[in-house]
Amino acid sequence: MKKTLYAVLAAVLIAALCLTVSCSKEKKQELVIYTWEAMFPDEVLEDFTKETGIDVVYSTFDTNETMLEKLSKADGGTYDLVIGDDYIIDAAIKRGLAQKLDKSKISDFGNINPLFQSHYYDPNNEYTVPYGAGIPVIVYDPEKVDWKITGYNDLWDPRLKDSVSITANYRVINGITLLSMGKSLNENDVDVIKQAGEKLLALAPNIRLIQDDDAHLALLNGEASVAFLYTSQVTTVLQSNPNLKVVFPSEGLGIGIMDFFIPSKAPNSEAAHKFLEYFLRPEVSAKCFDYLGYYCTTKAADSLVNPDLVVPEFFDGEIIQNVSLEADEQYNKNWIEFKSACD
Amino acid sequence: MIRKKRNPYSLALIPLYVMTVFLIIGPLLYMLLLSFATNLGSGAFSWKLTLENYRKIGDPVYLDTFWKSIKLAFLSTVLITLIGYPFGYWMSRLSKKGKQIMLLLIMIPFGVNSLIRLYGIIILLQSKGILNGVLIGLHLIKEPLKMLYSYPAVLVGMVYALLPFMVLSIYSSAEKVDWTLVEAARDLGATKTRAFATIVLPLTAPGVFSGVVLSFVPTMGLFFIADILGGNKIVLVGSLIQDQMTRGGNWPFSAAIAVILTIITSVLLLSYSHISRLVGQSGEGSGLI
Amino acid sequence: MNKKSRFPIVYLILITLINYLPIFIVVAFSFNSSKLPTSWEGFSFKWYAKLFENERLIQSLGNSILLGVSSTLLSAAIGTIGAVGLAKTHFRTNKVVSYLAALPLMIPEIILGMVFLAFFSLLSIPLGFVTLLLAHTAFCVPYILMMVSSRLVGMDPNLEEAALDLGASRKRAFWDITMPLVSPAIVSGSILAFAMSFDDVVISVFLSSPHFNTLPIRVYTQLKTGVTPEINALCTLMLVATIMVLGIYYLARRKKEKQ
DSSP, rough: OHHHHHHHHHHHHOOOOOOOTTOOOSSOEEEEEEETTOOHHHHHHHHHHHOOOOEEEEESSHHHHHHHHHHHTTTOOOOOHHHEEEHHHHHHHTTTTBBBOOOOOGGGGGGBOOOGSSSSSSTSSSSEEEEEEEEEEEEEEETOOOOOOSSSGGGGGGOOOTTTEOOHHHHHHHHHHHHHHOOOTTOOHHHHHHHHHHHHHHHHHGGEEEEEEEETHHHHSSSSSSSOOOOHHHHEEEEHHHOEEEOTTTTEEEEEEEEEEEETTTHHHHHHHHHHHHHHSSHHHHHHHHHHHBBBOOOOGGGSSOOGGSTTTTTTOEEOHHHHHHHOOOOOOOOHHHHHOOO | OOOOOOOOTHHHHHHHHHHHHIIIIHHHHHHHHHSSSEEETEEEOOOOOOSSHHHTHHHHSHHHHHHHHEEEEHHHHHHHHHHHHHHHHHHHHHOHHHHHHHHHHHHHGGGOHHHHHHHHHHHHHSSSSHHHHHHTTTTSOOSOOSSSSHHHHHHHHHHHHHHHHHHHHHHHHTTTTTTTHHHHHHTTTHHHHIIIIIIIIHHHHHHHHHHHEEEEHHHHHHHHHHHHHOOOOOOOOHHHHHHHHHTTTTHHHHHHHHHHHHHHHHHHHHHHHHHHHHHTSSSOOOOOO | SSSOOOOOHHHHHHHHHHHHHHHHHHHHHHBBBSSTTOOOOOOOBBBHHHHHHOHHHHHHHEEEEEEEEHHHHHHHHHHHHHHHHHHOOOOTTTHHHHHHHHHHHHHHHHHHHHHHHHHHHHTTHHHSHHHHHHHHHHHHHHHHHHHHHHTTTOOOOOHHHHHHTTTTOOOHHIIIIIIIHHHHHHHHHHHHHHHHHHOOOOOHHHHHHTTTTOOHHHHHHHHTTOOOOOOHHHHHHHHHHHHHHHHHHHHHHHHHHHH
């Protein structure tokens, strides 16, 4: 009986080892990319390997903060190329975890859409190459909402009782409340933030769910009739139900940008530069953004990419920046009070 | 038992002691220290010690979160025990073959990622989902019920996720009950209930205890069930810590919340083990605590 | 089993069925041609085809099994020996250690993950299989320890003494008397330990290296784009594999027992 158990265990272990080993080939030059899962179509990574002979090792994190912590514990080493959100790149650069790009190695640097450059975290474009941008917008189902939604303030309408689905980022939701009051997304005045908190509480009865990953599914499975969604989610729901209406809120927009950066002690920064050079080719960028479903940040690829992903002409908005600790604490409190009030 | 000069079982303790010292005390001290550090934002902090993080927890918003988590944990543990006890107990009375099959049946679902299983529940409960479809088909309801994103949905998720822990605890302690004793008691005229209360219950009490620990404790921290099935509307301590660690970037504060959470959980479990010892079923609680 | 009442067996079957409902749905939706889990759009094998092209996912599955099995074995050894040791010795520190050993259950995972990362980099242990194994063992031991300890309560301590008096060696007494008695608890505890290790993401994501990622890390980090039905397909295959492995074990065991 014991022997059988050992035999089965051994068989399972051997099978697992086979799976583990079968995929790790001969050691060649490597490029370690560190980002979320499923950020690139396989084809793009495979073509890069074919072209340069450099193997891509694709490593993933769940949150920006995990990435920053692991990178700082690795002292800016281990990883060759990182993609993260704007605010975390700000922190990474401030902590000296990013290295300046050698633009002589990236001939197509000019292909980048300047709208997504020179922002607060990298004012002189020394460290980053943008990889997709998002503008959270309102999407609604005209079959269930028979009036016109034009801005954030409409979300407070009592007709939407228990039918609004929103994303779960505390700064974004606080931010749109501030925008709806005609204030800045990055308000630092604690009293104003408190007022926003009170206004937010009034939104609670309308909230059906608060979620980051699946807020968009609620529009399709009948749980919600209005949703405030990230760009990739908007792309996804429109593919399933083209009748949904997209609203760019009249009160102003918030934008988010994801960027590449090379860690300060990247083991193979040469390969990282090669990859950036490769990515900025219009046809490669277009493939990436079509797959990713975020707004195209490579201007030269605009004519090749799905037209829905070309940045709207009226594009203008604020980026969420880090605020003072007191302000941040108030944002947090608003958020928890709001979530509890939704129950 | 009379203590011998040198108990050979002392050697058996070495691995456990080594592991505890290296992998638990070290990290624990770090967490404790961190909870007194000063937050600098975005995951940065300085080792200037302060009580500020603990003072902040005193804010009603945060206290309320603790209270809600304890209530939810309590409620779901009661449900899990009510459903899990008979399951584990009856399972232990099956034939040998039956037991093996049941163990396999409990084990198989673990092969499926827990997040994916939760998505299964969503498909089941959503408004255009299977359950609503069946109910409408049977003409029991006319309009689909809004079952998701509510307190009951979170409870269902907790019970679903943690039931196996209770069942296996009960099973492994009920399995050692000597049924001939029960038979004998019955022959001597004891009622079924009495035989159960005097023989079975004391022997399974440690199983109930470990089952309660294994289901109560995780409930306080299982934030993703509240996120996915509760639509984030029920704020648990687990989600608070998660929020503060990630987008909030305030690590010392999260560490302080975790310290308080650990203390509360420990106190609740200690008093529970104390009470169950007072009630006096087994004389000695289970090994832990 | 009670001869009169059918109720217990009905109850066991009913709860088991409810437990399996979400699993059946996952299996069904792995054949759904739509990318979204919101509606059924027709039968398709395309997610299986995609899955087999996804080397990263398959490799991480191998890693997860390897990690799960080794941390379960290691924690079963530490936990079982430890529980027996705790039951048979009377050191003052025993109570403290048994409390401390249970702490990984109480501390939220994200804190544990962050603290482990800080701790391992302080000791300059490079991240990868070893750090994952240590951390997983630390949070798996409590399950085994708990199960075995509660099994040992109320067990007759004289049994083993008697065996010793009859001239059995201590080793033999342990293997022939104690082990068979606690084995159901070890099995139960190991099932839970494996489940926890196989499912963990929050701690693992802090301790993985670029060359060693687990399956849950691959699944949970699809945040920017959403989880794809490939994962449903993978889960279905794993379900089939689990059933096959367990089935083979079960049959082999029965054959042996008959002999």
